[in-house]
Amino acid sequence: MMRDLHDHLKTRYRLGDLAERRANLAFVDVARADLRALLVELRDVHGFTHLSLLTAVDWIEEGRFQLTYLMNNRTANRSLGLRVFLDRADPVGDTIHDLWPTAATYQRELREMFGIAFPGSPRVDEEFILEGWTDMPPYRRDFDTLAYSQQTFSDREGRETHDPRAHMAKKLNPEGQR
């Protein structure tokens, strides 16, 4: 079924190969310029009316972000994940809040957590979860959580930190016998 749909759509849209995960779940790459028209056709013609989620994956080694639009046909219970790739150096996505108002929330989160711009999306530049954040978007792969914690927080006074390997060796074998 998903293959028929893919064959039908790829005559008019620039689509990659279909990656079938299950009988009712598949993923496909889509050219960014074709995304909106494809979403509208999937929604209005093929019954993919439910936006299950919109999220991003950081492929830092490849220098790009992947946006995943997971579309669901609730009558046929099939899901199609559309993958759109953005240049990591200047990530700008296309807002779809006019197609699904709930997408505005996802886009606001992606703006804050990955630094992906969605021009025209409502309240997209307002703080969503983070308040007064000045560092790089924290869900990017190159955000170092350990360094951030060490810079931002300090240890409680009197707290001792042990190297787990040395500590356990000492606990289990206090005499240091071989």
Add this chain to the structure above:
Amino acid sequence: MIRFEPDRSQYPQPGDDGKLEIDLETGKYLKLWHGPNHPGITGNMSVELTLCGDEVVEGKVHVGYLHRGFEKLMERRTFIQVFPIVCRVCVPEPDFNEWCYAQAVEELAGIEAPEMAQWTRTLILEMGRFNSYMMAMGGIGGALGMGVIGQWMTYVRDLMLDRFEEMTGARIYHMFILPGGVRGHLPEGFAGRMEEVLATAERYLADVDKAMFTNAVFKARTKGVGVIDPALFEPYGVTGPNARAGGVAKDLRKDAPYLVYDQLDFEVVTETASDIWARAMVRRRDIDVSIALIRQILAKMPKDGPVMAKLPNVLHWKIPRGETYVAGESSRGEYGYYLVTDGSGYPRRVNVRGPSYTHAMALLEHLIPGTNIADVAALMVSLHTYPPEIER
């Protein structure tokens, strides 16, 4: 029924850009923060209300009070290290996270959990759903001034937590479902003790029916209030009981059966009015479905058998590059995990799709304008939202 109709001539008008022109200096409007610490709020979130008289003209949802960066934490842990933290994404119904994550890992790694584990997982998910509904029933009673409903439901939930404790060793975060299966078998005599809990629950629920659903005040404050137009369901991603209360007979347990739901007999509960009363009633009737399902599962499940599939060495477990999405019907609607792997020993990305993400943000902001200030709490609770699913 007589409803109060305020003088709306003083209300703010939208400008050319469609935004409301709210000038607080005029003294016509009042800003009121509903939460984050407020008995009428569903967890640690807040709604910034703008009032004109006692009617809300604008509501903005603010989250960020309990963000713990779970999705980022998961990227820094091996596949097996992730499983004890996923349950902490959602307090009242944590088991759904465990199942979605385990199922997604199994799918990408090509592992199948044994039959005994599938039945036990289904049992745990229904017990979790029962508990979540107990909190929802108590919450909606509490939001409308009926604190005793909350006390009864908390008591019954506590009895179910006792069953969780004897099965898993933990009351809230069970960490029982892990990639490959479940941690153990049911204790000896579990079904009998569970039956006592279910029978007690039914007695209390009969009292709830009398005290709440036939109560004139409850009816007056919920019927025709907080109506969600079914045309909004798909644009706003409304799923689960919130959609079923508007006549949409969609339930992933039935439509896309997972675990052993295809071997169980149950009906999808629907109402038609799509108001607060209908949403409360769908949940009330769904508790009966859950109780019946728990009985069916305990009667039908195998008595013995392996509970874990053979896993590779979990300390060096690498999963080939791939992605999948696993979703099921939680007590609030579609709950799913999107898992991306890159061939390494760590997840590349884990994204949690909680139903509250859509219900408590875009939908709530859309529904709030025009609501009387006294009904805001009931409206929020009727959507049954949990903020941790938004800021995971």
